[in-house]
Amino acid sequence: MSVTPDDPFVAHTGSPEAALLLRRNLTAIADENRGTATGRLVRDVLAGQRDLGDLEHDADFMALVRGGVRQYEDHLASLSPEEKERLYADARELAEVDTSDGGPAPTR
Template identity: 45%
Template sequence: MSEDPLVAFTGDRAAAELMRRSLRAVADDHADLPLGAMVREVLAGRRDVRDLATDPDFAEISARGMRAQEEAWAALTPEERTEQVRLGEAYLAGLDEELGS
């Protein structure tokens, strides 16, 4: 059996699952657009995830999402940031456990 391409890309099963879930959301949100089709091809293993890096639509939605996250992070207090880090680590640990990693 060949290795999951997203695991090969991320180097980690939990990170690959997180990426898979995020890509599914992108595919669903853009189902009727070429971007949605491209992401579905990546998820099906018929295209390389690196192909998304050269897609201008993917770059735009990624940049928009990163800007929103950056603004949200900047608005947090140091205590809230610490809590968000803790929650993120717990979420990834839960994914590890769920996946049997």
């Protein structure tokens, strides 16, 4: 998958690496929701037929995202302090690799 300077996913995320991750996640969502209006919307966005902003204005897509966030929060709550520290250490390590190779600094 090639990335061009005018790629809307890069413009949205700020980096080619983050754009690739967003595309992968959206592809998984589209695959999991095949045959639904949400799945079709996500496929249209991935194909460049709709804008990324259309996703945030779609109630069904946003409900799906909120559900995913709740699952992640539940998972975090179930971790021991040691497991959380390992998770955070892994995330810091990934962020350092991203910036040490000339990539962008992580954003919040």
